[in-house]
Amino acid sequence: xxxxxxxxxxxxxxxxxxxxxxxxxxxxxxxxxxxxxxxxxxxxxxxxxxxxxxxxxxxxxxxxxxxxxxxxxxxxxxxxxxxxxxxxxxxxxxxxxxxxxxxxxxxxxxxxxxxxxxxxxxxxxxxxxxxxxxxxxxxxxxxxxxxxxxxxxxxxxxxxxxxxxxxxxxxxxxxxxxxxxxxxxxxxxxxxxxxxxxxxxxxxxxxxxxxxxxxxxxxxxxxxxxxxxxxxxxxxxxxxxxxxxxxxxxxxxxxxxxxxxxxxxxxxxxxxxxxxxxxxxxxxxxxxxxxxxxxxxxxxxxxxxxxxxxxxxxxxxxxxxxxxxxxxxxxxxxxxxxxxxxxxxxxxxxxxxxxxxxxxxxxxxxxxxxxxxxxxxxxxxxxxxxxxxxxxxxxxxxxxxxxxxxxxxxxxxxxxxxxxxxxxxxxxxxxxxxxxxxxxxxxxxxxxxxxxxxxxxxxxxxxxxxxxxxxxxxxxxxxxxxxxxxxxxxxxxxxxxxxxxxxxxxxxxxxxxxxxxxxxxxxxxxxxxxxxxxxxxxxxxxxxxxxxxxxxxxxxxxxxxxxxxxxxxxxxxxxxxxxxxxxxxxxxxxxxxxxxxxxxxxxxxxxxxxxxxxxxxxxxxxxxxxxxxxxxxxxxxxxxxxxxxxxxxxxxxxxxxxxxxxxxxxxxxxxxxxxxxxxxxxxxxxxxxxxxxxxxxxxxxxxxxxxxxxxxxxxxxxxxxxxxxxxxxxxxxxxxxxxxxxxxxxxxxxxxxxxxxxxxxxxxxxxxxxxxxxxxxxxxxxxxxxxxxxx
Numbered sequence: 001x002x003x004x005x006x007x008x009x010x011x012x013x014x015x016x017x018x019x020x021x022x023x024x025x026x027x028x029x030x031x032x033x034x035x036x037x038x039x040x041x042x043x044x045x046x047x048x049x050x051x052x053x054x055x056x057x058x059x060x061x062x063x064x065x066x067x068x069x070x071x072x073x074x075x076x077x078x079x080x081x082x083x084x085x086x087x088x089x090x091x092x093x094x095x096x097x098x099x100x101x102x103x104x105x106x107x108x109x110x111x112x113x114x115x116x117x118x119x120x121x122x123x124x125x126x127x128x129x130x131x132x133x134x135x136x137x138x139x140x141x142x143x144x145x146x147x148x149x150x151x152x153x154x155x156x157x158x159x160x161x162x163x164x165x166x167x168x169x170x171x172x173x174x175x176x177x178x179x180x181x182x183x184x185x186x187x188x189x190x191x192x193x194x195x196x197x198x199x200x201x202x203x204x205x206x207x208x209x210x211x212x213x214x215x216x217x218x219x220x221x222x223x224x225x226x227x228x229x230x231x232x233x234x235x236x237x238x239x240x241x242x243x244x245x246x247x248x249x250x251x252x253x254x255x256x257x258x259x260x261x262x263x264x265x266x267x268x269x270x271x272x273x274x275x276x277x278x279x280x281x282x283x284x285x286x287x288x289x290x291x292x293x294x295x296x297x298x299x300x301x302x303x304x305x306x307x308x309x310x311x312x313x314x315x316x317x318x319x320x321x322x323x324x325x326x327x328x329x330x331x332x333x334x335x336x337x338x339x340x341x342x343x344x345x346x347x348x349x350x351x352x353x354x355x356x357x358x359x360x361x362x363x364x365x366x367x368x369x370x371x372x373x374x375x376x377x378x379x380x381x382x383x384x385x386x387x388x389x390x391x392x393x394x395x396x397x398x399x400x401x402x403x404x405x406x407x408x409x410x411x412x413x414x415x416x417x418x419x420x421x422x423x424x425x426x427x428x429x430x431x432x433x434x435x436x437x438x439x440x441x442x443x444x445x446x447x448x449x450x451x452x453x454x455x456x457x458x459x460x461x462x463x464x465x466x467x468x469x470x471x472x473x474x475x476x477x478x479x480x481x482x483x484x485x486x487x488x489x490x491x492x493x494x495x496x497x498x499x500x501x502x503x504x505x506x507x508x509x510x511x512x513x514x515x516x517x518x519x520x521x522x523x524x525x526x527x528x529x530x531x532x533x534x535x536x537x538x539x540x541x542x543x544x545x546x547x548x549x550x551x552x553x554x555x556x557x558x559x560x561x562x563x564x565x566x567x568x569x570x571x572x573x574x575x576x577x578x579x580x581x582x583x584x585x586x587x588x589x590x591x592x593x594x595x596x597x598x599x600x601x602x603x604x605x606x607x608x609x610x611x612x613x614x615x616x617x618x619x620x621x622x623x624x625x626x627x628x629x630x631x632x633x634x635x636x637x638x639x640x641x642x643x644x645x646x647x648x649x650x651x652x653x654x655x656x657x658x659x660x661x662x663x664x665x666x667x668x669x670x671x672x673x674x675x676x677x678x679x680x681x682x683x684x685x686x687x688x689x690x691x692x693x694x695x696x697x698x699x700x701x702x703x704x705x706x707x708x709x710x711x712x713x714x715x716x717x718x719x720x721x722x723x724x725x726x727x728x729x730x731x732x733x734x735x736x737x738x739x740x741x742x743x744x745x746x747x748x749x750x751x752x753x754x755x756x757x758x759x760x761x762x763x764x765x766x767x768x769x770x771x772x773x774x775x776x777x778x779x780x781x782x783x784x785x786x787x788x789x790x791x
Contacts, residue, residue, distance in 0.1 A: 043074075047082045047121060049119075049121060049139060050115070055102045058075050059072065060099065061073055062180065066153075067183075095125060103117050109232065111302060121139065124144065126180060140223045141206055142246075143191055143250060146251070149254065158329055190256070196319075196321040199219055210223040212304045212307060229294035237281075248268075283716050284349050292406065295402075322401065327531035333714070334644070334714035338528070340578040341528070344394075345358050345642070345725075345726060354370050355371075355399075357424075360731075365383045365427065366733070366769055381432050382769045382771060383422075383438065390420060395706075398479050400472040406426070410492065420444070421442075433773065467483045467484070471528035471530065476489055478500065482525070483499070488500070505553055507521045507537070511555055523544070527576035528578060532583065542555055543561065547605070563623065575588040578600070583601035584597055588641045591656055593628045595680075596625045625679075628751070637654045638652040639655040639708065646714035647738070649665075649742075650712050653709070660688060662723065662738050664739075665681065684751050688758075697758055699729070702729050723738050723741075732769075736763055
């Protein structure tokens with residue numbers, strides 16, 4: 001059986017393989033036919049998407065400034081091993097490109113299916129005085145070539161200064177601009193980090209011949225996995241001509257943002273080199289979709305399974321790639337691979353769509369398609385049986401790309417030990433009214449191993465729980481959880497997920513401070529910044545910083561802790577979130593008008609003695625407390641927050657009132673010398689009981705209790721940031737256009753909307769659902785506020 005890999009006619013934008021390998025004797029072995037001239041050097045190479053047999057190889061001189069092809073320097077043909085030998089007509093005096101077209105190769109999945117290649121793969125050699133031997137031409141080098149041209153054009157990946165996650169123009173004379181030679185250096189670093197660190201110890205960088213049958217060269221093994229995963233994605237995304245998928249992803253990479261667009265314009269699989277089409281490339285093709293295809297390849301490839309490579313090596317390598325994709329600047333932060341907070345609302349984008357997952361208490365888990373936030377009737381699936389499976393109301397959900405071939409969700413009950421690993425794909429596509437689908441969404445239920453000495457759950461103001469929050473960490477194949485035993489990694493790659501004892505940190509109070517009596521002190525909803533390997537965990541008696549890379553714990557120094565305790569003398573921090581782009585942490589307190597901002601990027605970490613925690617100290621002016629009552633004259637109470645790391649808008653919620661607030665984090669790097677950082681660039685607060693919600697939304701908003709049901713999400717469809725709040729009836733979610741809320745006409749204080757934001761056309765709208773079965777019939781009640789015992 002033959003398949004066909006569609007033509008890569010990417011006219012002026014060929015994806016070039018960065019051939020940066022070291023000398024390899026394989027390049028001197030007999031290869032395919034060569035041609036051209038007799039005055040230049042002979043080059044040797046290997047073209048691999050599976051070894052390409054009978055492909056045409058053309059070598060072009062390249063204009064360094066633009067990356068455009070110049071004169072042909074020689075041609076040749078690959079042999080059955082993908083090898084080629086070409087004598088050039090003249091010695092290159094600048095960069096040159098090796099372009100490979102046509103030929104056939106065997107599938108990386110089964111090793112048997114012959115695939116006709118109608119694509120163009122390329123490799124860019126930027127140092128003609130040191131030509132690699134062999135020159136490897138692969139999918140990875142094609143991406144590198146495309147990216148080097150993006151850098152040469154003056155683009156850079158999104159950084160903290162890019163408020164909406166778009167690329168910026170590199171400063172003239174920067175190390176990445178000025179041509180493809182300089183651009184290639186930056187492309188190698190960017191793409192190497194994206195795939196989990198290439199070059200790595202024991203690897204040859206992007207110069208190794210891709211393989212999934214040997215892990216002796218770990219970089220070549222990674223690139224082999226990349227090749228197999230992309231083959232899976234191509235056949236899934238556009239089976240009628242999967243080759244068009246490759247053309248499209250090269251174009252996607254050209255602007256240094258892996259978002260399915262080329263400088264904001266759609267890329268179409270049915271016309272990848274044109275401007276119109278009907279089948280757009282998925283916005284998540286190179287990120288979450290790729291990771292799922294990687295899992296599918298690892299789980300189904302007979303070539304890989306027959307190679308004898310250990311499952312440990314496979315797991316470690318895929319984990320490295322997962323972590324690289326999660327943390328890379330090339331990956332939009334809005335996809336949900338990482339999260340800055342750990343409440344009961346989270347999102348995940350896959351297959352070009354974006355979904356909201358809500359721990360809807362007695363209603364179970366609700367999934368909402370928020371791809372188009374203006375759609376008045378989106379897909380809403382309520383899965384109430386999850387509450388039955390857990391044996392209690394659902395308290396938290398953490399969507400994650402793990403090791404399965406489908407996206408998953410870890411769900412837990414606030415007051416119980418039972419958890420469930422759910423099939424997110426089935427939750428999106430299934431029918432909650434069908435018993436078979438209700439059963440099919442549950443991959444596994446389990447009880448992780450808790451310390452038997454801790455016989456009681458941790459108590460907080462809204463009740464008690466064995467687990468009080470969690471955040472995904474795809475690179476470690478797990479979820480970090482704030483548990484009764486401290487901060488622990490739940491390994492979801494296990495048949496029955498359990499805590500990893502080698503990734504565990506105790507929950508601690510500030511040094512010298514009061515400790516929560518039983519069993520330990522943990523954050524009710526921790527913050528996290530997995531891209532910088534840290535957990536941010538303020539609790540009632542301290543603020544804890546966990547360095548996951550260094551395996552160290554740091555506690556806020558006593559002086560700055562005293563600043564926070566002055567806000568509330570009995571107990572202090574109730575919720576945490578982190579803007580991972582700006583490296584700013586937010587701390588909300590237990591029902592106060594305040595929110596604190598910590599510049600984590602300038603804090604000083606001082607290690608402790610062996611076996612003891614260190615301390616972290618904010619830089620001068622790096623810890624700012626905003627008291628919203630000072631300017632508004634009203635006492636609003638807040639207890640939790642979430643922040644979008646793309647636009648830096650955040651949402652505050654109350655635990656025992658219907659108050660809410662919106663803020664935008666001020667970029668610390670934007671503050672002029674001599675001026676003070678304010679923490680928030682702008683903010684506005686509101687009491688939802690003042691809104692005419694019964695008329696405009698159709699219901700009165702009720703307070704939602706712990707754990708904090710608050711989310712702030714950048715919508716990848718319309719490039720706006722939205723906040724989400726669960727209504728206490730468990731039947732509604734408010735959606736707040738965060739920028740519109742702050743920019744709406746304010747009253748005389750300047751920090752409160754002058755009108756009703758829930759009125760028609762206003763920034764607050766709502767999603768509503770009905771429980772599809774009688775599984776959840778109990779009346780929803782609010783317990784009295786519980787204050788922890790005095791110490």
